[in-house]
Amino acid sequence: MEEMMVVLDEEELLGCCGSTKFAKEMASASPFASLNQAVSAARHIWFNLVDVNGWLDAFSAHPQIGQSPSSQWSKAEQSTALATANESSSQELSDWNNRYRLRFGFIFIICASGRTTAEILAELKKRYTNRPIIEFEIAAQEQMKITELRLAKLFSAKAKASSATFQYSATAKTAEEDRVSIIEGHLCASTEASAGKISHIPTRTRLPITTHVLDVSQGSPAAGVEVRLEMWKGIQPRPLFGETDVSGWVYQGSSTTNKDGRCGQLMGMIEDMNPGFYKIIFNTGKYCPEGFFPYVSIVFEIRESQKREHFHVPLLLSPFSFTTYRGS
DSSP, rough: OOOOOOOOOOOHHHHHHHHHHHHHHHHHHHSSSHHHHHHHHHHHHHIIOHHHHHHHHHTTSSSSSSSOOHHHHHHHHHHHHHHTHHHHHHHHHHHHHHHHHHHHHOOOOOOOOOOHHHHHHHHHHHHHHHHHHHHHHHHHHHHHHHHOOOOOOOOHHHHHHHHHHHHHHHHOOOOOHHHHHHHHHHHHHHHHHHHHHHSSSOOOOSSSSEEEEEEEETTTTTTTTTEEEEOOOSSSSSOHHHHHOOOEEEEEEEEOOOOSSSSSSSSSOOOOOOOOOEEEEEEHHOOOTTSSOOOOEEEEOOGGGTTTOOOOOEEEETTEEEOOOOOO
């Protein structure tokens, strides 16, 4: 049977996410053979291709949480919150929304589906204490959750419409054998061409290992930081604490962070990672000569069961401290 492809246009995608860059990139990647393929593309575009301004555009497209939403999707997503709100909790939520916006410069973003007003208010108070750059990352992740929910609804509606059209076309065939043969010949050729195209689409939509650098002392991305990726291939099965022999580390790739603090390609787009130990080295001394760290080295392990996962290992840097975590 011919595989059904769902086409998503730019206007529909803007309803899922208010970033014009996101909508254009997703429309270009369309059509999609499945919801999973669409979501994978959306994650890749949102986290790797959309810049800081694009994230802010998407945030600003939302109504302030707790206010009467105008779009049907927002109404559905905030239905539990609106149903559980009273005059006192609504006022408190409004006050905290204003405090949050003054602190961070954008509205509070949360995937509100199924959450009560009390739950949303508690989360807002908790996240209010975050550093601005950390909160910006969390807001982007919450936006992606909202986008995924809306994509699922949009994809379902489009798939049903396409299925109905397909079934109608099938019943409209005539009984003339020669005409049927011609039509089937065209369908087979089209299907084979589509199948050939789809088979070349990789399962992985993001590079296996990525990073970005944020300068928390400035509250902005760190541009121009040299980054190097290495993998352990020494005699010992794993790098040991106190080991002086560094020859076991093998170069994999290098890049430099752009104006958004994002690093370019450190390795090729491969389906399965080689399990083992990896090290990302940041030339922090060149970026911040007056700082305490000549370089920062982060070592982590990728296990056999994780070889198809994505590893985003960001660096949050200041002259006298740094932190890292496994992001998305």
